Amino acid sequence: MATSTRPTALVTGASTGIGYELAKCCAKNGYNLIIVADEPRINDAAAELSGFGTGVEAIEADLAKREGVDKVLDKVASRRIDALLANAGRGERGSFFDQDFGAVKRVLDTNITGTLYMIQRIGQQMRSRKEGKILITGSIAGFSPGPFNAVYNASKAFIDSFSFAIREELKDHNVSVTCLMPGATETEFFERAGLKDTKLGQMKKDDPADVAEVGFRAMMEGDGDVVTGWYNKLQTAIANITPAEMLASQHRKVAEPGSGTSAQPPR
Template identity: 35%
Template structure:
């Protein structure tokens, strides 16, 4: 029997596409997001189309203690989660001294704190039972510094590095940890971040479905870093040979207005 996958931020974008991949391949799914109508729509789609059990949990992860409360809720429902997909995330855009501080806090909570708490909780369960998988959605942004999106790039640097380290810690077990690192993807993410007038916000290297398909394949193959496009591969390897001062200026230009 295939393991049940829990996906955060599953109501739209990459999260919904990832949940669809798991359902398509016969996994029951636990869908977590704060938008009830979109979440119920996704659950109905997956059950009707793929014949799996899709459990929708309406949960706002942008609150103190929300990640732990979600884990506790999953345990109370006796949902046997064997795959954790940490997808939920947001971005702030603009020069840091001008961005909204509450938005910066939300970004840290969703992109980093929630991921850490859920990974810590479920990973301990996976280790105890001797199997399980964690897929964290990082970004090519985490490979470089990001002027105009300093907090977002830094948060994804944490996700990328954290995931790679956990993959090493668990390499002798049957627990796999992978990080999916797409470049810009055509979702509502850019609009929510207020970056549609930027160069990076108007250039998409992948659609959500192809990114999700690459993420699913990479996770099942045990890949540590999953690079779903030629541009993501170029960024990953290119930043290793590009001098940091030049790299910073390139990203500043990419994140600037068109």
């Protein structure tokens, strides 16, 4: 298939981890790519992904800032986006009361504000032509209050809920919305968020390629959500019947700084 006739996927947070693997799934399945991240490594990712014989455009932009989202939107203004994979995310370790509020705001601006702005603008185009697919990376963290990850978990609870709301709004316009809800995944997220000395940071994690494959397949099938991995499915089922105070207490044991141990928790 000539690259000019391929559908186009826009993938955010695509320099590494789940985002990179989602972009790879798109490339393998006939999509041209527009990939975005807030670091120069997005250009290295583009070079690697072009090896799949697809057209790849890399955009370095900070999606925590409105001007960063506008930079992306300006570059794709004349392009038809067939699939939006909104994956960019950020976390911050430690007690909320010890965190710099600028860092707190950056988590919220990345995970919520910038993500919603991107989804609204691209989603408007999809709604107008009555066709498109949106995948939003939420998290099973959204099912539980998260002491020492309070803002991150709350932001994912917002995203998990938001995805179902807009799915309902778009269902009569032939635009599907899928929420990918992974558990702990082997990415640079834990190092960037300063979680390496916690039990959460040291526990066995899922393979980002496996997570992305499950998410991509769910998006293509138009599913409303997908939780990856049997252990994560079990956790969410338990969370639905467990009091919030107990969930918070359990989360503290794995997320409090210095809680890390060389012993692996059961999976």
